[in-house]
Amino acid sequence: MTDGVVRNEGVLIVGAGPTGLTLAIELARRGVGVRIVDAAPAPHRESRGKGLQPRTLEVLEDVGITGRALATGTTRLPFRKYFDGARVTDTDPFADARPTPDAPYERGVLIGQWQVERLLSERLAEFGVGVERGTEVTGFEQDEDGVTAVLADGERIRAGHLVGCDGGRSRVRKAMGVRFDGTTDATQSMVVGDVGAEGISRDVWHQWFASDGSGVMLCPMPGTDSFQFQAGPELDANGDPLPPSLESFQRIFDRYAQVPGVTLTDPTWLSLWRVNVRMVDRLRVGRVFLAGDAAHIHPIAGGLGMNTGIQDAYNLGWKLALATTGRAGPALLDTYEEERLPVAAWTLGVTTELYARVREAVKEPGTGVEAAAPPPMGTGYRWSSLAAPAHPATIGDPAVLRPGDRAPDAPCLDASGNPVRLFEVYADPRFTLLGFGAEGAEVADAVGKLAIEHEDLVQAFTVTDGEAGEAGEPGDLCDHEGHARRAYGLTASTPAPVPALVLVRPDNHIALLTQDPAEIASYLSQITTFPPKE
Incomplete structure (x- = not known):
């Protein structure tokens, strides 16, 4: 340390979720010095985004963890829909899907986000890099030669580049001064959590819906004893959502599932989620970048959030490595925004549409959440300046x-x-x-x-x-x-x-x-x- 600054001419990554960890691996495996910090004192164990799509499995094969993810999660979990308490259908929306020589992953994998982060952390450790937890970045300054980040304890870190992967409330984004355009719909919200559920099968994803459009879902999380619980919240006298609790989860379950003898237990995560549709107008300001939820947030329908962040990191990693090691011109970094900002806009649009479709689908006895399966993502960047002219x-x-x-x-x-x-x-x-x-x-x-x-x-x-x-x-x-x-x-x-x-x-x-x-x-x-x- 010199003058209170730790010298590090590599890349500083703020946030150790799937996006930040993927980026750290992409840099580390290319020999770039990387330091990754996270404000949380310890890894979480929350299911959160709970699926990896086929294109993301291709990306993670390159990163080195797809085999481990497939062994941890499951690729086959039927949907069981109930309507007004009565069982209606059991379906597998991917029953007819088959791998092909050009596309080896015909379906995604159900896996908790905390499990994905654990696998990525283990892979990163194979390159000799660990996450520095309990380390909060409160601000930064940049010049022509690099970025100086300031930590909550007063430490100052010098890096060649800084990447904010610190989620929807990103401090890095706020310090960059970029716009975060969009809307928050306070009238649409959901409670989500991880709970035990005694007396119910773990062989299907249970989806109970009612003719008023409300309902509750229990999804068994592979490799655990818990289910992810999703439902509309209970409301107070003013129509505002009440804070989630195990007691409110039980009341909601009893109201819509109408299955006696099932007790919800052991809550390890309780959250209130509101519909936000927002994205930045820029992904780069000088030597500072944004990726994942720090750059774009959207409805959870389709399970695209974690996947989009991982693919952000995969796009940025090789470019940042070449630029950092001096093997590519700095303007190569402009193509990150050129390629990924349109993808973010597409994601916001398609997830908003899917969320609306879900809300309508649950009102019909013959349809379900599988009716809102997202279209393929990550298929290409034909518009990019990195794409040579086609014949x-x-x-x-x-x-x-x-x-x-x-x-x-x-x-x-x-x-x-x-x-x-x-x-x-x-x-x-x-x-x-x-x-x-x-x-x-x-x-x-x-x-x-x-x-x-x-x-x-x-x-x-x-x-x-x-x-x-x-x-x-x-x-x-x-x-x-x-x-x-x-x-x-x-x-x-x-x-x-x-x-x-x-x-x-x-x-x-x-x-x-x-x-x-x-x-x-x-x-x-x-x-x-x-x-x-x-």
Whole structure:
């Protein structure tokens, strides 16, 4: 410590929820110095956001915890709906969903948020980084060279960049001075909590609704003895929500479930939630960024909150790492806001619509919460300045893969003939170049030399068509069943000329489709000096 300032030229992350932890891992695994602090003295054990969507599972596979999440949570939990006390339906909205070679996760996983945070914390510890708890950031100052954060105990931390992942009441956001536009609807609220429930099955998600549109839900949380309780609150004489309590939960349950002999016990979390729809007008001010709930809050319908924050972090992590280590121009960081702010706006819109649909669906005996399943999220950034121009023949056809899209998975064989998925190849923190076919092998060899020129910015692979058997040479992949070619549009029906080179970003989105290695060289050179979009 010098003059009361701890020197740390890496990144300071404020907030150790799923967003902050994901970002810390993305930085740590790329060798960036990172310090992550949280005002809470200890980890919570609250279910909160309780689901990971398929795209988030793909992201977390790259981060390194999807297998652990699947082992902790459950992917199969039927919905059981009751109407005015009578059982109506048992449904599984994903019963017909199947994994495909290009999309290995056909459904999400039910898992408590505290469990996700525990898994992320354990993964972060594998890189030698721990969360500094009971550490509250009260303000910061920034200059051309970095950010100086002030802690509640007077300590001052110097960092190259600061990222606020500190939730809906974010102090970082308030100190940045950005707008947080939107509305709070005091007339729409909900009580949520974690409770025990003696005498009721844990094999289904119970949903009791009444003809007046009210009701109560009990969702069994995997790996625990508790249920997440959701219901409309009890109101006082003025029509205002009463504070949640175990006693009020029991009264609400008895009123709508009409199941005698079920006792709610052991409350470990009780919360009153109001409908907020808000987002910032900016995600970056100089060297300070926002991510997750600190940047956008919205209705809980669809379970998009935790997922959106994790995907914010995944987008920002590789860019911040390249900029911090001097391997990319600072303007690359502008693309975080360019790509994620529209996603935040989409999320606010779709969750508001879903919430309205839920409120209507519960009034009908034949429908339920599953009727408000959200559309896929995280499918791409075609509008981004990081997306190279698409081939003219593909424009206007939404079915054709284009720069900016999510990079598909596919099963292949490695150089030794062992099974390997493209997602496993992409887990490397660099860009990945795939050169398809004989022509692709030639250009991939040329582009592979760019990895040295660009200081390991890219890893290169040739992809054979499978007719020659095993791939054979280090750095080769064998598309033995043709799934990679089909996923990347390299078929006879693809409009000519067929791209032979596919450049994939570190966050597994398509950067460039081309036949010309010079275009790859130009793109990578632009990353190192990245100019703003005109």
